[in-house]
Amino acid sequence: MNDFTFHTPTKVVFGRNAESKLGALLREQGCRKVLLHYGGRSAEASGLLQRVRDALKAEGVGWVELGGVVPNPRLSLVYKGVELGREEGVDFILAVGGGSVIDSAKAIGYGIGSGGDVWELFERKRKVTACTPIGVILTIAATGSEMSSSCVITAEDGWRKLGCTSETSRPRFAIMDPALTMTLPDYQTACGCVDILMHTMERWFYASGGMELTDRIAASLMRTVMKHALILRDDPQNYESRAEVMWAGALSHNGLTGCGSDGGDWAPHKIEHELSGLFDVAHGAGLSAVWGGWARYVSREHPERFVRFAQHVMQLSGAGTDEEMALEGIEAFEDFCRAINMPTSIRELGIEPTEAQMQEMAEKCIAGLHGPAGKVKKLHAEDIVEIFKMAL
Numbered sequence: 230m231n232d233f234t235f236h237t238p239t240k241v242v243f244g245r246n247a248e249s250k251l252g253a254l255l256r257e258q259g260c261r262k263v264l265l266h267y268g269g270r271s272a273e274a275s276g277l278l279q280r281v282r283d284a285l286k287a288e289g290v291g292w293v294e295l296g297g298v299v300p301n302p303r304l305s306l307v308y309k310g311v312e313l314g315r316e317e318g319v320d321f322i323l324a325v326g327g328g329s330v331i332d333s334a335k336a337i338g339y340g341i342g343s344g345g346d347v348w349e350l351f352e353r354k355r356k357v358t359a360c361t362p363i364g365v366i367l368t369i370a371a372t373g374s375e376m377s378s379s380c381v382i383t384a385e386d387g388w389r390k391l392g393c394t395s396e397t398s399r400p401r402f403a404i405m406d407p408a409l410t411m412t413l414p415d416y417q418t419a420c421g422c423v424d425i426l427m428h429t430m431e432r433w434f435y436a437s438g439g440m441e442l443t444d445r446i447a448a449s450l451m452r453t454v455m456k457h458a459l460i461l462r463d464d465p466q467n468y469e470s471r472a473e474v475m476w477a478g479a480l481s482h483n484g485l486t487g488c489g490s491d492g493g494d495w496a497p498h499k500i501e502h503e504l505s506g507l508f509d510v511a512h513g514a515g516l517s518a519v520w521g522g523w524a525r526y527v528s529r530e531h532p533e534r535f536v537r538f539a540q541h542v543m544q545l546s547g548a549g550t551d552e553e554m555a556l557e558g559i560e561a562f563e564d565f566c567r568a569i570n571m572p573t574s575i576r577e578l579g580i581e582p583t584e585a586q587m588q589e590m591a592e593k594c595i596a597g598l599h600g601p602a603g604k605v606k607k608l609h610a611e612d613i614v615e616i617f618k619m620a621l
């Protein structure tokens with residue numbers, strides 16, 4: 230077991246009409262001017278944004294608005310937000326939406342708090358020194374950004390998608406009302422479930438350390454998400470299942486399911502970020518498409534954790550060799566993905582990267598990381614190209 234620090238300072242307010250607590254939560258933060266940040270249409274159409282504006286008014290808090298965040302959020306809007314935030318003297322950012330809106334809010338917070346050109350923080354030319362405090366009203370269970378310390382932004386110039394992690398960006402509060410996710414298209418619900426699973430799977434596939442308690446928490450979380458993803462496929466309005474998935478999403482990426490290990494592999498995420506950066510596919514679907522290629526490539530040399538995945542997560546009890554058992558677990562997970570209508574190959578995303586594009590994505594991945602990807606097997610550009618081909 231490795232030593233670890235576990236720090237999750239986000240205050241979670243969970244349940245039906247949780248957004249009615251917004252005024253009190255803002256009061257606790259003592260903010261004077263809020264940047265209200267949101268996405269395309271969904272929060273306006275559901276009436277949520279109007280309820281937020283009413284709460285701000287009732288609380289006597291001033292605010293400015295910046296909407297228009299798109300999935301795979303763009304740097305150009307982050308720049309706009311930083312400029313607006315500086316001009317208006319914003320001291321708090323309220324993100325109303327999913328991972329894309331929360332990530333965009335964090336990046337704006339970095340820009341206002343740390344000064345200078347915010348993209349340099351993503352390029353690791355400078356370190357984050359501060360982030361404007363963030364609050365979240367979550368509308369999709371997926372990324373766990375509502376409790377995480379990271380955000381991912383795409384620069385239109387070169388379509389580079391890079392992450393930036395800093396403890397300063399962990400949201401101060403997260404309002405999670407499972408009923409808010411009931412307006413999601415089925416596809417987005419399924420993408421979210423895959424992403425939640427992957428955040429714990431990335432931590433499950435580690436190279437060193439680990440502990441029994443974490444394994445048991447992780448396996449239980451993954452089995453719970455798979456069960457309720459299937460229920461939501463047939464009954465999207467099921468509140469209990471919406472709630473199980475939403476809470477799992479937050480716990481899956483707040484560090485809990487990685488305590489005691491080396492932090493996990495994360496190569497599937499890094500590889501997917503290149504795919505969604507270049508082709509603008511939904512993150513969860515991209516993960517579902519590339520994971521099988523990665524798992525087959527890596528498990529050949531390192532089947533141990535894949536065998537445990539087959540036994541403890543997919544609950545298989547085959548009597549074959551380690552290699553056979555590992556493969557059975559991978560196939561069982563892909564069967565689950567297909568059952569919730571998620572792709573298990575890149576072509577099913579409706580795209581077909583050329584050899585040159587696979588090479589470009591692999592090289593950008595390594596460049597963005599400043600070294601090889603993954604821990605179970607360290608992957609260089611040629612390995613990543615091979616994985617793209619296997620996942621095609």
Ligand code: NZQ
Nearest residue numbers: 268269270271300301327328329368371374379380412413
């Ligand atoms: O813009 P609107 O109209 O709101 O539409 C959104 C968007 O089209 C829609 N939506 C959200 N809530 C809805 C809704 N539609 C109807 N009803 C609702 N209640 O759903 C679409 C997807 O939203 P988005 O925020 O993009 O989804 P998600 O939460 O999956 O976020 C994906 C982004 O987060 C990054 C991904 O790479 C991707 O850019 N990630 C962030 C992480 C982090 N910060 O810790 C970790 C993840 O691994 C991930 O990389």
Ligand code: ZN
Nearest residue numbers: 372424427498
């Ligand atoms: Zn993810």
